[in-house]
Amino acid sequence: MSGRFVRLAEQGRATVSLTVDGVPIEALKGDTLMVALLTQGNALRQSEFDSGRRAGFCLMGACQDCWVWTRSGERLRACSNEVREGLDIVTTQPEAKWPLHG
Amino acid sequence: MATARIVIVGAGPAGIRCAETLVKAGFKPILIDENRRDGGQIYRRQPEGFTRDYSTLYGSEAAKARDLHDSFDRLRERIDYRPDTLVWNLIPKQLCCVSQGKHSTVDYDALILCTGATDRLMPIEGWQLAGTYSLGGAQIALKSQAVSIGHRVVFMGSGPLLYLVASQYLKAGANVAAVLDTSPLSKRIVALPKMLARPGVLLTGMKLLAQLYQAKIPVHLGIKPEQVLGDAASGVNGVRVRTAKGETLTVDCDAVALGYHLRPETQLADLAGCRMRFDEASGQWWLAVDEEGRTSVSGVYAAGDGAKIRGADAAEHAGRLVAMALLEDQQKPLDAGLRDEQRKALAVMDQFRLGLAQAFPWPAEQARALPDTAIVCRCEMISAGELRRTVSEKGACEVNRAKAFSRVGMGRCQGRYCSQAGAEVIAAAAGVSVQQVGRQRGQAPVKPLSMLTEEVSP
Ligand SMILES: Cc1cc2nc3c(=O)[nH]c(=O)nc-3n(C[C@H](O)[C@H](O)[C@H](O)COP(=O)(O)OP(=O)(O)OC[C@H]3O[C@@H](n4cnc5c(N)ncnc54)[C@H](O)[C@@H]3O)c2cc1C
Ligand code: FES
Numbered sequence: 228m229s230g231r232f233v234r235l236a237e238q239g240r241a242t243v244s245l246t247v248d249g250v251p252i253e254a255l256k257g258d259t260l261m262v263a264l265l266t267q268g269n270a271l272r273q274s275e276f277d278s279g280r281r282a283g284f285c286l287m288g289a290c291q292d293c294w295v296w297t298r299s300g301e302r303l304r305a306c307s308n309e310v311r312e313g314l315d316i317v318t319t320q321p322e323a324k325w326p327l328h329g
Numbered sequence: 330m331a332t333a334r335i336v337i338v339g340a341g342p343a344g345i346r347c348a349e350t351l352v353k354a355g356f357k358p359i360l361i362d363e364n365r366r367d368g369g370q371i372y373r374r375q376p377e378g379f380t381r382d383y384s385t386l387y388g389s390e391a392a393k394a395r396d397l398h399d400s401f402d403r404l405r406e407r408i409d410y411r412p413d414t415l416v417w418n419l420i421p422k423q424l425c426c427v428s429q430g431k432h433s434t435v436d437y438d439a440l441i442l443c444t445g446a447t448d449r450l451m452p453i454e455g456w457q458l459a460g461t462y463s464l465g466g467a468q469i470a471l472k473s474q475a476v477s478i479g480h481r482v483v484f485m486g487s488g489p490l491l492y493l494v495a496s497q498y499l500k501a502g503a504n505v506a507a508v509l510d511t512s513p514l515s516k517r518i519v520a521l522p523k524m525l526a527r528p529g530v531l532l533t534g535m536k537l538l539a540q541l542y543q544a545k546i547p548v549h550l551g552i553k554p555e556q557v558l559g560d561a562a563s564g565v566n567g568v569r570v571r572t573a574k575g576e577t578l579t580v581d582c583d584a585v586a587l588g589y590h591l592r593p594e595t596q597l598a599d600l601a602g603c604r605m606r607f608d609e610a611s612g613q614w615w616l617a618v619d620e621e622g623r624t625s626v627s628g629v630y631a632a633g634d635g636a637k638i639r640g641a642d643a644a645e646h647a648g649r650l651v652a653m654a655l656l657e658d659q660q661k662p663l664d665a666g667l668r669d670e671q672r673k674a675l676a677v678m679d680q681f682r683l684g685l686a687q688a689f690p691w692p693a694e695q696a697r698a699l700p701d702t703a704i705v706c707r708c709e710m711i712s713a714g715e716l717r718r719t720v721s722e723k724g725a726c727e728v729n730r731a732k733a734f735s736r737v738g739m740g741r742c743q744g745r746y747c748s749q750a751g752a753e754v755i756a757a758a759a760g761v762s763v764q765q766v767g768r769q770r771g772q773a774p775v776k777p778l779s780m781l782t783e784e785v786s787p
Contacts, residue, residue, distance in 0.1 A: 231460060231564070231583070235501045237379050237475040257376035262474045269564060270459045276710040279561040282459035284707065284746070286466035287370070288363060289447050291741035291777055292707070301430070302779045306466075309376065 231282055232265040245314040254310045261286070261293055261305035264318075271295060271305055272318045296321055333659060334436055336361065336424060338416050338597060339443030341369015342641050343633025345401050346648030347441055352407045354656050354663070359409040359435060361416055361426065367401045369633075370445055370465065371641045374398065375473050386472060388497065389533050390641070397645070418773035419600045422628075427778055439628050439655055442598050443648060446591035446634035449613070450746045451486070451695050454703040455557030456587060457710065460565030463746070464588025468494045477503035479584025483568050485509040485554060487689040488590035489534060495546070495586075496537040505546050506582045509570055511589075512689045513551030523684030526677050549578065554695070557585055589691055592749060593635050599771030601629045607764045610686040611638065612693060613749060614768040620672065622651030623658075630655055643678040646671040693763065696753030705754060706747045708740025713754050720758040728752050728767050741777060744769045 240255040247264060254263035261283055264271055270280035271293055283293035286306045293305040298315040335351060337344045340362035351358045366374040372394045375381065383391040404410075411428070416435075418425035424435045448463040455461075460479060462470070464486060467478045477498060483506045484495040495508045524531050541548055551573030558567040558579070567581045595605065595616050604617040604625035615637060618624055622632045632651035633644035650671040656663045699705070701714030716735050725731040728738070728751065737751045738744030744751075748769040756763040 231479060232470065232474075232476040233480055233503065234476050235471070235503060236381060237375075239380075240378055257378050257474075259474060262470075262476055266476065274457075274710070276708075277457075277561065279457055279710075280459045280564060282564065284461070284466060285447065285463045285742075286469040287447065288776070289742060289745050290463075290708075294741075306469075 230266040231269045232262055234266060243310045243312050245310055245312070245316065247316045248318055256310070258310050259306055260295060260303065260308050260310060260314075260316065263310045264295075264305060264316075294320075333438040335359070335439045335441070335655065336435055336437040337441045337443055338362075338424075339369065339445055339633065339635065340364070340367040340401070340410070340412070341443060341445050341633060341644060342372060342397055343445075343635075343644040343648035343651075344369070344441075344443035345397055345404070346645045347443060347632060347652045348408050349400055349404055350649045350652035351655070352404055354652075354661055357408060358441075359411065359437075361411045361414050361424070361435070363413070363415045365413050367410075367412070368394075368398060369644075372397050373469065373473055375475075379475065381475065388500075393641070393645075415776060416597060417775050417778060419597050421601075425773075430779060437628075439630065439659075440601070441622075441651055441655065442629070442631040442635055443633045443644075444594040444597060444631075444635035445644075446593050446638055447745055448588040449590050449592040449691070449749060450587065451554075451589050451692055452699060452703055452705050452707075452713075452747070452750050453485075453554045453557055453587070453695075454700055455559065455565075456585075457704045457707045458557055458559045458561070458565045459563075460559065460584045461557055462584065462586055464488075464490055464494055464586045465591075467584075467586035468497065471497055471501055471503070475501075477501070477584075478586060479565075479582065480504060481506045481582040482584045482586060483507050483509060483580050483582040484586045485552075485568060485570070486586075486588040487512045487692065488588065489685060489689065490588060490590065491689075492534065492537045492541065496540050499540065499544055499546065505541075505544075507547040507549065507580045508541060509552045509554070509568070509580075510548070510550050510689075511552055511554065511692045511695070513573060516690060517688045520684045520688035523680055524688065526680035526684065530681065547580075549573070552578070553698075590685075590689060591634060591638050592745075593638060595635060596743075596771035596775040598624060598629070598631055598635070600773060600775070601626050603629055603631075605768065610683050612691045612763065619654075620650075620675075621654035622647060623654055637682075639675070639678045639682045643675055643682075646674045646678070650675070693753050696750050697757035699750075699754065705751055706737045706740055708742050708747075709736055711735055711737050716751060716754050717758045720755055726755065726759040726761060726766060728755060728769050731755050731766075732769060738769050743772070743776070 387394040414428040632647040719734040
């Protein structure tokens with residue numbers, strides 16, 4: 228499958244380069260992360276409660292089904308954040324790093 | 330009192346008309362919205378750099394959209410507008426906000442909640458599969474990103490938005506596989522007299538339907554949804570329903586837009602301690618407000634779909650009216666003629682919304698018929714069977730108790746998409762009315778916060 232979402236218009240925008248799980252991808256300026264990912268793939272992430280893949284649900288910031296992370300660990304809703312040049316996204320939660328004692 | 334700190338939450342049609350009326354009366358309200366741009370749901374603006382014109386984006390509502398956006402642009406410098414800011418909690422006279430990971434507080438003397446609505450969902454077996462979206466979500470994909478949610482899309486559920494979004498997809502060049510409506514034709518005929526309160530809107534609706542028929546899109550009324558088909562790895566590959574004639578119908582598709590009209594966003598009002606009431610017509614809990622938008626808590630007001638689901642035109646009127654209620658309570662002069670106009674317009678819209686509720690009823694009986702294996706909570710994969718067992722084994726006949734036992738309503742969406750259907754499942758299993766099982770209480774944060782949120786001093 229080429230991608231889940233299909234672009235219907237507004238395709239003349241400038242391109243933006245970002246990295247998803249270490250792989251470089253190109254998106255269009257103004258795309259949400261969700262659109263950038265789902266025009267090229269069929270899901271955003273793995274469900275943590277079953278074997279299912281998840282691709283978001285509400286697109287309006289209400290369901291939280293679309294969480295992705297920046298490499299530094301900041302959680303983003305893919306449906307409500309736009310792509311930025313050079314953004315480095317991971318689709319599994321980076322491990323929390325706790326400061327070590329001593 | 331000219332310095333009363335007035336805060337409006339929500340920059341949709343209700344919030345914008347409310348702000349406009351208050352500015353005219355000499356106030357400078359704070360207007361907070363989680364979205365980056367104004368307009369709310371229906372008049373959502375596309376990102377900068379997109380070029381589709383008003384008529385492409387908003388169809389028959391283009392003139393209203395332009396008028397609202399222009400009004401907002403004129404207001405911009407005369408209000409304290411705070412976009413990209415979520416109000417996540419509320420304590421008396423203070424809002425807790427977060428913007429771009431930074432936490433702040435906003436004090437208020439008067440608060441006007443114009444928080445709108447989200448899709449109302451009834452689960453169906455398989456709706457957790459990737460490729461099932463809320464109907465409103467499908468519309469946002471198109472409106473704000475110019476994409477279709479799939480290569481072949483089925484629209485399923487009920488309500489006016491079902492036909493609207495399907496025809497918007499059609500017009501934009503998407504592949505619409507079918508429109509499957511749970512409400513039978515007979516309900517629409519019964520509802521006609523009430524819907525004639527707004528003949529123009531009714532006609533627009535009929536035109537949408539005509540467009541779908543003309544394009545030979547299969548439209549089925551009175552269906553019973555059975556299953557979203559597909560597999561865990563690749564997601565949706567079809568839907569199966571039972572037609573009004575009792576036949577099995579399978580439609581191939583890779584996306585489903587699912588929705589049963591709307592439910593109000595009332596969490597903030599709930600946290601403020603505002604009284605709620607059960608609305609018989611729509612079968613859900615609404616905020617208790619007087620005709621002008623006063624809640625049961627002094628100084629807290631509400632307007633638009635977050636208070637009463639009556640649609641975008643009503644939200645504009647209610648926004649003006651609630652501002653005038655506040656002016657009256659603050660002993661400020663107001664335009665009585667303008668107030669009467671808003672009241673009259675709203676009376677017509679009340680009539681119409683009763684018609685809509687009759688024409689496109691919430692299919693409560695579907696919750697009863699859900700197989701035990703069907704997932705009710707998509708966030709944490711909790712099935713109808715598990716929820717029923719909290720009733721049969723633990724005796725939980727009230728939603729907040731059942732939530733504690735089963736976790737339905739505790740996941741990421743905080744019950745927005747499962748708690749109403751969950752209440753129906755519990756009611757059916759316990760043999761009581763859905764009103765008796767109560768409603769899920771709002772809890773802070775009203776949406777999950779990122780752990781990286783840092784404090785900033787106000
Ligand atoms: C996805 C969707 C699509 C719709 N499309 C149509 C349509 O095409 N045609 C139609 O007639 N009706 C449509 N409706 C119904 C329509 O939304 C309403 O009738 C109308 O927009 C209501 O206006 P409002 O001002 O009450 O709320 P809205 O327009 O919904 O605005 C509410 C605003 O409040 C903000 N908000 C809510 N909670 C918070 C918070 N805690 N912190 C900060 N901000 C907050 C939201 O971000 C939003 O911008 C749609 C509804 C939905 C949910
Ligand atoms: S898809 Fe629902 S919050 Fe992003």
